[in-house]
Amino acid sequence: MAQTNPAQPAVEELSFEAALQELEQVVEQMESDELPLDQMLALFERGTQLAAQCSRLLDQAELRVAQLGQGGEETEA
């Protein structure tokens, strides 16, 4: 079945920007190439995980606010 590419970073570690970018690359790959079916399935799986990561990041996000102190160091506001 689908082999995970060892060079690829784990989806859960990706930032929103990185995950969205990769998702759109995966879609492009799937749409353009005449890939063998098993590769397409592997891409589909990766793409689905990327989309889930994006949604998860947004769903779990809470605005964090910090304030610089007098000396320029940070204190949580």
Added chain:
Amino acid sequence: MTPAPLSLTVTQLNNYIKGLLEADELLRGLWLQGEVSNFTQSSAGHIYFTLKDADSSVRCVIWRSTASRLSYRPAHGDLVLAYGSVSVYTVQGAYQFYVTDLHPLGAGALHVEFERLKARLAAEGLFEPARKRPLPAFPRAVGVVTSPSGAAFQDILRVLGQRWPLVRVVLAPTLVQGDEAPAQIVAAIAALNRRREAEQIDVLLVARGGGSLEELWAFNDEGVARAIAGSALPVIVGVGHEIDFTIADFVADLRAPTPTAAAAAAVPDQAEMRARVAAGAFSLAEVLGTRLERSREELGRLEQRLARATPAARLAREWQRIDDLLARANLAWKGRLAYWRAHVDGQAGRLRGLDPQAVLNRGYALVSRRDTASVVARRDQVQAGDLLDVRVSDGVFGAMVEP
């Protein structure tokens, strides 16, 4: 002759007066107002001018170091408010007013100062569109320069929380009006730039809510303008209302009409991004679905080809052929049967015609001699007076041959 009275040198006199004046508390720091005239600047960078009112005038000096700090450059005829001290230029025995701060006075004075600074910075190219840097699409953290107690900061937090809660906010609190504001704003911008790596700050917001020209004046400060221009991080300025334009707005990488608009410009919109993600996921499914459908069709065709090629299939094909032959043979046989039947019927018809009864039926009679019962076929088989049996279709009757 009387002895000469105790005398001072001129230098001594001038120094004495200088000492007197410098010791005076009022003269050590006061505000003075008047009209500017005889404005000159020496090659060393020091500025000399005269301040006068209706009746009197006094010579003024601005040292180069002070002059470089001041954003306002007086011109002949300007009404000004100047802060400074009084001392004596002992070389010439003249007292002078040494200026450390200078502001234009009167209606429209602020506008004049604004226009002068704007023209000067524009001439330096600080407002050039080419200087303006692009904003990051997905900032990790936003550095905010504003007052923590102002409505502007609350608006910013609300907008960021709605649009893109993934971002971190790092506030560098400052005053946003008054004389101390410009220096604090400059320091805040510097501090956020210094912390950009530690805090992962990718963009700055400089913001203040609406106000009068005087209240927004800190954002027309030259130091503030240069701090924004020199910031390594791109700066979005959202000061006042839509119609307010400060020097900071012109030098910003992006001018937003309000603090709310500035916050919106700094981050993406999560609704839009969610839609993009959904579109991507949908495309994945669509492409895969199409591909699977194609594969299914191909598989079907392969199955057909395969089915046609196997021995069992071949056997079935042979049987099929036999069946075809039999059917054709059947058809052919039926055809011949019909032919023979017709033939036979024809012959049968002829046979029926030769049947004696049929002959009799047609009106012929069978004549036979009574005495011998032999059939009479010729004339010489009978003589006159012989008795005959005549058989006709429905029976026999006797007859005698006529003499």
